[in-house]
Every structure is written in C-alpha cells, then in structure tokens.
Amino acid sequence: QVQLVESGGGLVQAGGSLRLSCAASGRTFSSYTMAWIRQPPGKQREFVAAISSSGGNTYYADSVKGRFTISRDNAKNTVYLQMNILNPEDTAVYYCAARRQSVVVGTAYDFWGQGTQVTVSS
DSSP: OOOOOEEOOOEETTOOEEEEEEEOOOEEEEEEEEEEEETTSSSSOOEEEEEEEEEEEEEEEHHHHHHHEEEEEEEGGGEEEEEEOOHHHHGGEEEEEEEEOOSSSSSSEEOOOEEEEEEEEE
C-alpha cells in the first residue's frame, strides 16, 4: 500500500505553467508505476500521463503530449507533472495514482491521492 498526496494546483492564466507534485509514503515507492489522471468538471476521469517504476518509460494522452512532462525522483518518493502551455481545457482535478503492475494507459490504478484542483482561465 502507498499513500499519495498531491500539491501544486492552483489558478493560472492560459499559456502559463504549473508543476504538480505527488509525495508518496513507503520504502517501496520505486516499485510502483505512477500516473496522473484528471477529472474535468462534469466529465469522467481521463488518463493524462504515466511513468514506469524506474522512470525509463513515459506515456501521455494525445491532448497533453508535447505540453506536459511526467517525471519521478525515487530518492524523494515523489512524482511530478510539469504542465506548460496550459489552456482552459486543462481545467480539472488532477489525481496522482499508483499500481504495482506495469503502466496502463487508462484509469486502472489501485491507489489514489485526494486530488488537486487546476484551473486555467482564458
């Protein structure tokens, strides 16, 4: 099991940037696949990005590819989502998620943080 706590959300103007952080508990963080999943207002959760346990492989939704970067620092038990060139369509609650198995480009993750709100104004 792992406990996940997101931070870094907030209000930003279109074209701006934010970096989300997800702090994880546990000594075995390095064994987890990590992902960022978001839920826009009134919509279902959708996959944003994922990173393999070693950090060697990353995956992105087409809607964020080239703008967002997922990374992890296993020594700090932290995963990041650097979000650049934000637009109002990026407005959502962003969740950090984890699973012990390999990356899935979807929402089939086992452990979830509480979410952090990202609002992008036009």
